[in-house]
Amino acid sequence: VKLLFIGDVVGRPGRQAVQALVPRLRSELGLDYVVANGENSAGGAGITSKTAAELFAAGVDVITTGDHVWDQKEAAQLLETEPRVLRPLNYPPGVPGRGSCLVRQEGKPPLAVINAQGRTFMPALENPFLLVPPEVERLRQETPIILVDFHAEATSEKIAFGRLLDGRVSAVIGTHTHVPTADEQIFPGGTAYLTDAGFTGPQESVLGREIAPVLRRFLTQCPQRFEVARNRVMLLGALIEVDPATGRAVSIRRIAEPWAVESAP
Amino acid sequence: VKLLFIGDVVGRPGRQAVQALVPRLRSELGLDYVVANGENSAGGAGITSKTAAELFAAGVDVITTGDHVWDQKEAAQLLETEPRVLRPLNYPPGVPGRGSCLVRQEGKPPLAVINAQGRTFMPALENPFLLVPPEVERLRQETPIILVDFHAEATSEKIAFGRLLDGRVSAVIGTHTHVPTADEQIFPGGTAYLTDAGFTGPQESVLGREIAPVLRRFLTQCPQRFEVARNRVMLLGALIEVDPATGRAVSIRRIAEPWAVESAP
Amino acid sequence: VKLLFIGDVVGRPGRQAVQALVPRLRSELGLDYVVANGENSAGGAGITSKTAAELFAAGVDVITTGDHVWDQKEAAQLLETEPRVLRPLNYPPGVPGRGSCLVRQEGKPPLAVINAQGRTFMPALENPFLLVPPEVERLRQETPIILVDFHAEATSEKIAFGRLLDGRVSAVIGTHTHVPTADEQIFPGGTAYLTDAGFTGPQESVLGREIAPVLRRFLTQCPQRFEVARNRVMLLGALIEVDPATGRAVSIRRIAEPWAVESAP
Amino acid sequence: VKLLFIGDVVGRPGRQAVQALVPRLRSELGLDYVVANGENSAGGAGITSKTAAELFAAGVDVITTGDHVWDQKEAAQLLETEPRVLRPLNYPPGVPGRGSCLVRQEGKPPLAVINAQGRTFMPALENPFLLVPPEVERLRQETPIILVDFHAEATSEKIAFGRLLDGRVSAVIGTHTHVPTADEQIFPGGTAYLTDAGFTGPQESVLGREIAPVLRRFLTQCPQRFEVARNRVMLLGALIEVDPATGRAVSIRRIAEPWAVESAP
Ligand SMILES: [Fe+2]
Ligand SMILES: [Fe+2]
Ligand SMILES: [Fe+2]
Numbered sequence A, B, C, D: 001v002k003l004l005f006i007g008d009v010v011g012r013p014g015r016q017a018v019q020a021l022v023p024r025l026r027s028e029l030g031l032d033y034v035v036a037n038g039e040n041s042a043g044g045a046g047i048t049s050k051t052a053a054e055l056f057a058a059g060v061d062v063i064t065t066g067d068h069v070w071d072q073k074e075a076a077q078l079l080e081t082e083p084r085v086l087r088p089l090n091y092p093p094g095v096p097g098r099g100s101c102l103v104r105q106e107g108k109p110p111l112a113v114i115n116a117q118g119r120t121f122m123p124a125l126e127n128p129f130l131l132v133p134p135e136v137e138r139l140r141q142e143t144p145i146i147l148v149d150f151h152a153e154a155t156s157e158k159i160a161f162g163r164l165l166d167g168r169v170s171a172v173i174g175t176h177t178h179v180p181t182a183d184e185q186i187f188p189g190g191t192a193y194l195t196d197a198g199f200t201g202p203q204e205s206v207l208g209r210e211i212a213p214v215l216r217r218f219l220t221q222c223p224q225r226f227e228v229a230r231n232r233v234m235l236l237g238a239l240i241e242v243d244p245a246t247g248r249a250v251s252i253r254r255i256a257e258p259w260a261v262e263s264a265p
């Protein structure tokens, strides 16, 4: 089974790259499932039913999110009505939305996706190290093919989380830092791991935003308006091949597909 | 001019990898200068005159450090007596040590090295965005070949810092997260950039430390003893080629050299 | 010389308390100068020319601020045109506004006010421990009566800052936590000190905001709308008496004046 | 029922103040129970069986702790063998020790004590807002007299936590900042509240430590040795009177008892 994970889709350039590239990658790479992090899909901050619909229309099967999930007001309703849009599992009880889902394309083995968030240098959600393992056990009753998007800042927490799940899930892919890491590997227990998938959007930027205002922020510590940038748009992510019988990863490699030198303003 | 930058050298396995590999890489790659971050060279935390001497003996020209620089008591004396061991430039006035140096191998153009530290999710040092540019100007009087080790946590701060210096230095290489990033590039102004060089040491680990205690830390939030790990020792870093006339980077590529499957206990 | 310092004025209830109580306190206590922190005077977040004008009309001589200073768009213009509204001194060069001022009521010795901000658990401004002492020296050429509002979170940083300035200024009063502390004292060098002045506004609240949404925030980690609360409105601050010849504090006591059981919605 | 809560006891001077003053206060104030936070009782950092024994011998009934609980190696064993020494309740499952206990002096109604820790600007323990309410319900089966030590940094979290428990416990007293707050009050539901009790030890200090090294720390950002200070030793805390039939607080007042101008080195 071949899974494509797409790192944080940033704004319209990011969505356009997904729309343009996913159909082609689907056939070229023989993809079975596509999962994308959409926490920045709406203007760079948050997600709306419109931006989610665009990603689904492009062939994305499941959308994960992260700390920016609530940035757009309609997120709560989207999360309650669309089971394929996830928010981190480790929000406290009573919060709208789900942290995992099961999808099933006809003629293919089902895929489970879990979305969780780290806590180092991030808000104090519930403990993902305690909450995710039982969720994995529950989902393994349904399928051995499980992909985890761990949205976190600190490399130590991300690697430790990947090691915790080694042998229990097919892949743990990190998101949130928007910079792709070069540590893709298969852990001894058979879990594919990558600390961060990078982001999908304009790479001539600071994490997808125009460079000048971010620089002014660091130079002045005063608030700035951070517009989504436009140039060198790429789709970044990871391709994971999984043995459908065991759920073990067979291979993982980074994906970095250019889409446009310059996107429309 | 060919520069090898080596990411945070962790403990004895890291030092052994440097000792074994740098002489070979020096001739194989035709290296002119080698710079290594040594903040974790002593037992995984800090630096001593002994570990610095080992790195110099292996062919390292300049050692940079970071937030762990003071972990070993003798660091202050080392910094005061050895100008080739740097600490972040942006400590307040009066702190022992230097944040930059100039080295000159016979028959080669001189190299300037600057070491600075970020402040996002890190201690409140002085402002590197304000302090480093004038230091760059000062050093450019001596040489156009300038390498900056920016020791920082947050990707936004690292990229913004690289963009700030674009066109003024030959390379900005990030350290501290211990995970190599896959975003090596030459910015439009001619500065080579990499968000993090990764670390040199046992990769079968969490950032160089044994996996089990780090996992226990995240599972219990109680202090654990973090021993340096032993397996899959690699040297990670970046190779930058610089035009000696202009100081502009010509190329940058990541380096990941295996040394040992298992190091001695 | 008698100085009244008023802790963070929160929203309309806070401004109303200042308007109602300051004229009375001025005569009852024989006040010479009144300084108020206004960073929350506009709807609980930020300051506008209108809210500043209301505080000045009530008899406030100088307004200090803090991390919320930029929350309202017009703040930059206000800071550039009104020298009696301060922002923390330790913003980087080039930022609009000033961090200190000198005021002079007819027939009274002049008062200097300095506003600075801490960095522990707060944004990485420039170093107040390095920047404030020379500013104190500069102002001492004009007057020995100097009041410092140190806007900071951590008690260790606030106390250390107060000790740093002991003997050089008349008073160091902390703000930002919105909870009054009971450690008012005169340090050995003659500087009056209080870790936090508390806030002026509705005390039946969490730091001036309605209780229920703040509780929901801690229970869900989801964003909530934090309205300014309405009940048990009080003016909190400190009264400092200073020897005009030496600038040494003679006494300091906390002020907690009730204004309204319930303010209008 | 009269309860004395004693804020963080710092080092030998703090223990000596407890030993000298608690017996006298017990009779003078007619105390029924004494609870003290002991997280800094051993040399300023952590707790040992010896320092716990000294506090118990002085008449302390229950010792609470906080983030420094593990600073001394023997803490885990002490917590496992001495049920009257608590650690924050909201450590993950499997961690040594307990977060609550029930004590019963002959002829008096029993007292339950809960120790919990905040998470804002602190380690990511489990969620106290979710874990403490069921523990309160459990203890209310035994006694309506319940005292909570909430060890936390941020005033918003402390007040919100107090409001959460209003009407369910007799008192919520904050610790950790080492600075006493002046906001003692009885919430509408009958719960006595104080944001911070301050610390017991040498007040001529920064939070109990010598002033000069802390100042050097802020001036240099380099590590310093923080010795426990010696002068102006005081016992700080709060006296709470509780209606034994209902568990509602009848009164709360701050306690600040001088012990020594200068303690032995
Ligand atoms: Fe994120
Ligand atoms: Fe993101
Ligand atoms: Fe580091």
Ligand SMILES: [Fe+2]
Binding pocket: B008, B039, B040, B066, B068, B176, B178
């Ligand atoms: Fe390091």
Ligand SMILES: [Fe+2]
Binding pocket: C039, C066, C067, C068, C151, C175, C176, C177
């Ligand atoms: Fe503030």
Ligand SMILES: [Fe+2]
Binding pocket: C008, C039, C040, C066, C068, C176, C177, C178
């Ligand atoms: Fe405020």
Ligand SMILES: [Fe+2]
Binding pocket: D039, D066, D067, D068, D151, D175, D176, D177
């Ligand atoms: Fe503490």
Ligand SMILES: [Fe+2]
Binding pocket: D008, D039, D040, D066, D068, D176, D178
């Ligand atoms: Fe403490």
